[in-house]
Amino acid sequence: SYTSYRSGSLQEVLKNAENEALEPQHRGAQVADLVGVVRCVALLVLPSEKLSDQESIAGACRDLVLVTHENPVAHETGEFFVRAVLLLLSSSEDTPWGDAKDRSDATLEALRVAAKALSERLQGIVETAASEAQRSQ
Numbered sequence: 251s252y253t254s255y256r257s258g259s260l261q262e263v264l265k266n267a268e269n270e271a272l273e274p275q276h277r278g279a280q281v282a283d284l285v286g287v288v289r290c291v292a293l294l295v296l297p298s299e300k301l302s303d304q305e306s307i308a309g310a311c312r313d314l315v316l317v318t319h320e321n322p323v324a325h326e327t328g329e330f331f332v333r334a335v336l337l338l339l340s341s342s343e344d345t346p347w348g349d350a351k352d353r354s355d356a357t358l359e360a361l362r363v364a365a366k367a368l369s370e371r372l373q374g375i376v377e378t379a380a381s382e383a384q385r386s387q
Contacts, residue, residue, distance in 0.1 A: 286315035287328040294335065304336050330372055333364035354383075 290311040294301070301307060308329045315328040337360035358380055365372035 286319040286324050289314040290328050290332045330364050334360045
């Protein structure tokens with residue numbers, strides 16, 4: 251039996267798995283952490299022709315997060331991050347990456363586009379973070 255570190259979400263899933271009163275599809279954790287989201291990184295090793303289908307990759311990310319997380323915020327966060335990374339990967343050929351400002355501008359644009367595809371809530375978070383970053387420079 252595995253006795254090392256167990257995240258809060260994994261502990262909740264294991265507890266829920268034993269609860270026969272819950273339907274199997276409702277045994278995921280209700281937390282909105284990034285534990286489920288990190289699984290989406292594995293999708294980035296797919297061949298480039300598969301990575302070009304952003305909708306399918308976003309759907310696969312949601313499926314990976316759903317393994318342990320039922321929280322809609324966790325699903326949205328996973329999709330947001332994978333969309334932003336895919337945008338950065340696809341734009342790298344025609345985006346200048348010469349200096350920190352170029353990289354920062356390209357990253358912010360990818361975050362804005364990914365947020366716009368999903369929700370106003372994420373758009374607000376990205377804009378707040380961008381404002382905070384600009385003030386701290």
